[in-house]
Amino acid sequence: MKSSASSEIGSFNARAQAFARIHAETSSAAFAANLHTQVETLIAGEVMFPVTVNDAQAGNAWVCSPHTTYGDYALEEAIRYAPRWLSPALNLLGRGSKAWLRSARIDRAVAINNWLLSTNLYPPLPSVPLANLLQQALARWPGHAIWLRSLNDLEHHDWLTECERLGFALIPSRQVYLFHDVARLARERHNLKVDLKLAAKQPGRARDGDIVDADYPRIAELYERLYMDKYSRCNPHYNAQFMRQWHRAGLLEFDGYRDEAGRLLCIAGQFRQGHTLTTPIVGYDTALPQRMGLYRLLTACTFEHAIAGGFGINFSAGAAGFKRLRGGVPSIEYSAVYMRHLPRPTRRVLTIISALTRRAGVPIMRRFEL
Numbered sequence: 001m002k003s004s005a006s007s008e009i010g011s012f013n014a015r016a017q018a019f020a021r022i023h024a025e026t027s028s029a030a031f032a033a034n035l036h037t038q039v040e041t042l043i044a045g046e047v048m049f050p051v052t053v054n055d056a057q058a059g060n061a062w063v064c065s066p067h068t069t070y071g072d073y074a075l076e077e078a079i080r081y082a083p084r085w086l087s088p089a090l091n092l093l094g095r096g097s098k099a100w101l102r103s104a105r106i107d108r109a110v111a112i113n114n115w116l117l118s119t120n121l122y123p124p125l126p127s128v129p130l131a132n133l134l135q136q137a138l139a140r141w142p143g144h145a146i147w148l149r150s151l152n153d154l155e156h157h158d159w160l161t162e163c164e165r166l167g168f169a170l171i172p173s174r175q176v177y178l179f180h181d182v183a184r185l186a187r188e189r190h191n192l193k194v195d196l197k198l199a200a201k202q203p204g205r206a207r208d209g210d211i212v213d214a215d216y217p218r219i220a221e222l223y224e225r226l227y228m229d230k231y232s233r234c235n236p237h238y239n240a241q242f243m244r245q246w247h248r249a250g251l252l253e254f255d256g257y258r259d260e261a262g263r264l265l266c267i268a269g270q271f272r273q274g275h276t277l278t279t280p281i282v283g284y285d286t287a288l289p290q291r292m293g294l295y296r297l298l299t300a301c302t303f304e305h306a307i308a309g310g311f312g313i314n315f316s317a318g319a320a321g322f323k324r325l326r327g328g329v330p331s332i333e334y335s336a337v338y339m340r341h342l343p344r345p346t347r348r349v350l351t352i353i354s355a356l357t358r359r360a361g362v363p364i365m366r367r368f369e370l
Helices: 002-023 066-081 086-105 130-140 155-166 183-190 189-199 214-233 238-250 294-310 318-324 344-367
Strands: 036-042 048-052 110-113 145-152 167-181 253-260 264-273 276-284 313-315 331-337
Touching: 002 036, 002 048, 002 155, 002 264, 036 130, 036 313, 066 086, 066 331, 110 130, 130 155, 145 155, 145 167, 155 167, 155 331, 167 189, 167 318, 167 344, 183 189, 183 294, 189 294, 214 264, 214 276, 238 264, 253 294, 264 294, 276 294, 294 313, 331 344
Parallel strands: 110 145, 276 313
Antiparallel strands: 036 048, 048 110, 145 331, 167 313, 167 331, 253 264, 264 276
């Protein structure tokens, strides 16, 4: 058991070092036009964590901007799911709330274990002296709030409990879908069985070792068609350089399908830490007919990897009905934020956000199965 934990930490640190080599010496905007952040590292115990440091960069992606997360992105989601007649009032409310967040300097934020992805994966808490990690962060960035993103209430109950004990406030962010014992689900869930059979029969598979340099611009294009054009411009605008560097460093493993001419139709980029996979890069040609089932093919690729390696999957948020039918278990995801050292206006705003999202946001997410 001890050897397994040591191996997991070694793998985590190797990935953190690869991440730092890519991002610490080059502006993050070189990899995504709306990623404006300073990448640094912290070491606590035996674990190295990537850290992003932000102040008040306008138009920043939500993965490193609390203002975008709880301002712009939250407004988009509210308008998407609310009745159409409420849109004018929500827009007016949104403009006011964004000004309120800006005045409180909510984007003076340091995010620990931030990999610039929608879902950050964590090492086991027993390996991490969290109090020491917090004290280091406060000493280096005394004017910033200290954030830990992507902590869900099923996989990280111990992290959340320890964060609250240390004085962090918990702010719900979204509902994610978790898959454990994927091999069992593949036997029991009809929809998943059908997807895996479809993927096995589909010609043109482009496995990780088949990806060549000419594919990276296409991967970035397919990702943008889905995540920016269809979902939200608040997502990171990852470019071909990001895809290339992360893939070559072993941080992303690609899997997808090509057409008869060899052009990628769809692609999934999997990121792994320990025993968990997540898929931060998903893209397909949205102009093609839905009956081709490209999204089903991509998720089947990830399920295949999970079955082969005995991994669990954090399939992030979105497509809730699709994921539930395949055995996904919903879990509320939180950000933990330490703010006791900050000016009163900032503390007040973050406290209000925490209260509103816990009392209203969580029931809405559960009620509408978002």
